[in-house]
Amino acid sequence: MNTMLNDMEELVTPAPGVVVKTEPVVIKRPVARHFGHLDALESEAIHIMREVAAECANPTLLFSGGKDSIVLLRLAEKAFRPGRFPFPLMHIDTGHNFPEVIEFRDRRVKQLGERLIVRSMEDSIRQGRVVLRSENQSRNPFQSVTLLDAIAEFQFDACIGGARRDEEKARAKERIFSFRDEFGQWDPKNQRPELWDIYNTRVHPGENIRVFPISNWTELDVWEYIAREELEVPHIYFAHKRDVIRRGTGLLPLSHLVQPTEGEKVENLMVRFRTVGDMSCTCPVESPAASVGEIIAETAITRITERGATRMDDQTSEASMERRKKEGYF
Amino acid sequence: MSAIESISFDHSELLRFITAGSVDDGKSTLIGRLLHDSKSIFEDQLSAITHTSQRRGFEAVDLSLLTDGLQAEREQGITIDVAYRYFATPKRKFIIADTPGHEQYTRNMVTGASTANLAIILIDARKGVLTQSRRHAYLASLVGIPHLVVAVNKMDLVDYSRDVFERICEEFHVFAAGLHLKNIAYIPMSALNGDMVVERGDKLDWYDGMTLMDLLENVPVDHDINLEDFRFPVQLVCRPQTEELRDFRGYMGRIESGSIRVGDSVQVLPSGLTSRIKEIVTYEGNVDEAIAPQSVTLAIEDHLDISRGDMLVKIAQIPQVTKEFNAMLCWLSDQNLDPRRKYLIKHTTRTVKAMVSRIDYRLDINSLNHEPAETLKMNDIGRVSLKVHQPLVWDSYHRNHATGSFIVIDEANNNTIAAGMICAAKDQAGSCD
Incomplete structure (x- = not known):
């Protein structure tokens, strides 16, 4: 006891009655209350968003109208209501988006009463910052240019994004708080160690952090959360009849960007999208799943990865995502 | 279905x-x-x-x-x-x-x-x-x-x-x-x-x-966190200042351990001021009780000066509040520990300047022997005495991982250079390894 009293003198005593505990830890079981994996993932994401809001000077949240960023918005509501979001939303518009998704994006932003910044690749092309080989070429890889320009324009020091580690091999190795140098580049061999859930958010001017609050979620978790929270998603996620063309191993939606070439025929199939991105390279899958419940059932037994099934641009080489991320893609 | x-x-x-x-x-x-x-x-x-x-x-x-x-x-x-x-x-x-x-x-x-x-x-x-x-x-x-x-x-x-x-x-x-x-x-x-x-x-x-x-x-996982001591590091203060919520002041954060009920007496550390929980606010509505690891917003009865980095605790479960303590450090950087330098420590939601006042020993991880050391290199583990600029509110890592862990940041390049686990107050014997 004497040594303990001596030690007490070293304490900055906050108030009378400070007790130095040395007895072994006794853990009482809590009142029975179920805290499932979605609750755990949700609480982790809310904690992450609040750290960004508290420590970053000028953050933004990337909202595309896709399911992952729809989940991010609900998490932001849970993190910051009854207050307003402490950051604007931003969309990098490739100009090749599905019109339903853009309509949904604007409606959702209006419902929330939050601010949306849209920066478009068309502008980057007009300014000569992006040079495409052909008008119909996939624009996904070039989003980085517009994104980096927007980060510079608004001097964002943190961009919250909806990427998940289960999507792709390179993402599996990325931190939740992922540091980017002044060129917006990711260096996979030189990442900051990330311990417990103590996040290092510090950057020098010109550098930024990409933050992925749903890093630990899988495609199935996202759909289960959409079901639990009764979140609206764009209609193209549900089964519908659509004109498509078989190309390589996937289906491509017929549009002004994708027309049949010689030998290809247009089919009208029951399809749904698992991701919504650039129309020229986002492939729907054949599916009869017309509700969130049916999508969950299908996702739980599906045998093909989300990007494997739906993104032509990720199939060009085993390292495509890694290369794009190094160049500044989120 | x-x-x-x-x-x-x-x-x-x-x-x-x-x-x-x-x-x-x-x-x-x-x-x-x-x-x-x-x-x-x-x-x-x-x-x-x-x-x-x-x-x-x-x-x-x-x-x-x-x-x-x-x-x-x-x-x-x-x-x-x-x-x-x-x-x-x-x-x-x-x-x-x-x-x-x-x-x-x-x-x-x-x-x-x-x-x-x-x-x-x-x-x-x-x-x-x-x-x-x-x-x-x-x-x-x-x-x-x-x-x-x-x-x-x-x-x-x-x-x-x-x-x-x-x-x-x-x-x-x-x-x-x-x-x-x-x-x-x-x-x-x-x-x-x-x-x-x-x-x-x-x-x-x-x-x-x-x-x-x-x-x-x-394998049971539900008792891996400390459910006894209520620890709530404040992440953000919410003041919507809208028409209907003009006077609302909420403290946003995650319950790192323990649980809390409306009406519970709480103490704010390090200031030592006390109050009672008035409301536990969640997006789904107010609740009577919340438990670790839930993220919630707490409102208290009194108008106190509380900001990020402060911690709410229950009055019967006070943690330590000190500027000096011993910790195990695991060094993660290729730049060695330099005891002459000041570093930053991020602990819960508080970031403070820190100095290593003494390297007690370096651990030989093969023999588990303690060795005297002048520095710590990448992958080294050692026990150090630390002195911080502002008091930290902590428990020993052994008792509570969330309030006993910290990271060390190099202010020059912003890298995370060490992971720390608090053992005990200065000069107090505390087993860490």
Whole structure:
């Protein structure tokens, strides 16, 4: 006891009655209350968003109208209501988006009463910052240019994004708080160690952090959360009849960007999208799943990865995502 | 919708685990086997590694290719850093922190271990308990992972011998007795052939314990956090200042441990001011009670000056509030510890300037001997005395991981350079290692 009293003198005593505990830890079981994996993932994401809001000077949240960023918005509501979001939303518009998704994006932003910044690749092309080989070429890889320009324009020091580690091999190795140098580049061999859930958010001017609050979620978790929270998603996620063309191993939606070439025929199939991105390279899958419940059932037994099934641009080489991320893609 | 009911994941729990093994212990094969036998490998992934296996001239599909991540790693045939993998069974969702076992093992394993509920230490049945196995066990103990599985792998190469298995268990048990490891399970297995991973196989009939998957699905995880001491580090102050909420002032944060009810008396540290909980606000509406690890917003009765970095605690459960304490440091940077320099410490939601006033010892991780040291280098572990500019509100790491852990940041380049675990107040004896 004497040594303990001596030690007490070293304490900055906050108030009378400070007790130095040395007895072994006794853990009482809590009142029975179920805290499932979605609750755990949700609480982790809310904690992450609040750290960004508290420590970053000028953050933004990337909202595309896709399911992952729809989940991010609900998490932001849970993190910051009854207050307003402490950051604007931003969309990098490739100009090749599905019109339903853009309509949904604007409606959702209006419902929330939050601010949306849209920066478009068309502008980057007009300014000569992006040079495409052909008008119909996939624009996904070039989003980085517009994104980096927007980060510079608004001097964002943190961009919250909806990427998940289960999507792709390179993402599996990325931190939740992922540091980017002044060129917006990711260096996979030189990442900051990330311990417990103590996040290092510090950057020098010109550098930024990409933050992925749903890093630990899988495609199935996202759909289960959409079901639990009764979140609206764009209609193209549900089964519908659509004109498509078989190309390589996937289906491509017929549009002004994708027309049949010689030998290809247009089919009208029951399809749904698992991701919504650039129309020229986002492939729907054949599916009869017309509700969130049916999508969950299908996702739980599906045998093909989300990007494997739906993104032509990720199939060009085993390292495509890694290369794009190094160049500044989120 | 019977299809959904039969595969409902709604009420499954989350288990995070780490795999530690030396080079060639079959760690990648084990993870590949877990994913494959639990049907968590997708067809396109399987076909990609089948092609690669054929191209490299292997007879069977090399499951270890599943966990080879980046182009740089594939070219050099090594694993960089920590990779996270996900799989689920109807009972649980699993997150694997896959850490390589080569030179950077300490840095990587401590990183992966910091969030883990369970560690699997792989031992090659032919080689037995190696120096590396001891290091892995020590690190699991240091970081306080609640459950440990000793996976004695490659049993197929020792004729599935019970004697070999038992000898290894005995040797490990003797060594582990000196560590803070509470729950250790021993499982003989062949990850290559799939024995005792998900399926029991027919070669290990003498073993009547659980398969690895049984254990992963059933090990209790709900008491891995301290449920006794209420700790609420304030992340943000919410002041909407709208028409209807003009006077609302909410403290946003995550309950790191313990629980809280409306009406409970709380103390704000380090100021020492006291008040009562008025409201527990969540997006779904106000609640009467909240428990770790929920993220909530708390409103209190009195108008006090509270900001980020402050901690709310219950009056009967006061933590320590000091400017000086001892901690174990795991050094993560290639720039050595310089006791003349000031560093930053981020602890809960508080970031403060800090100095290392003394390096008490460096730990020889092979012999576990304490050695005098002038500095700490990358992958070194040592005990130091720290002095911080503003008081921290803490518990010992042993008692409470959330309020006993911190990171050290180099202000010059903003890198995270060390992981810290608080042992005790200055000059107070406290076991850390």
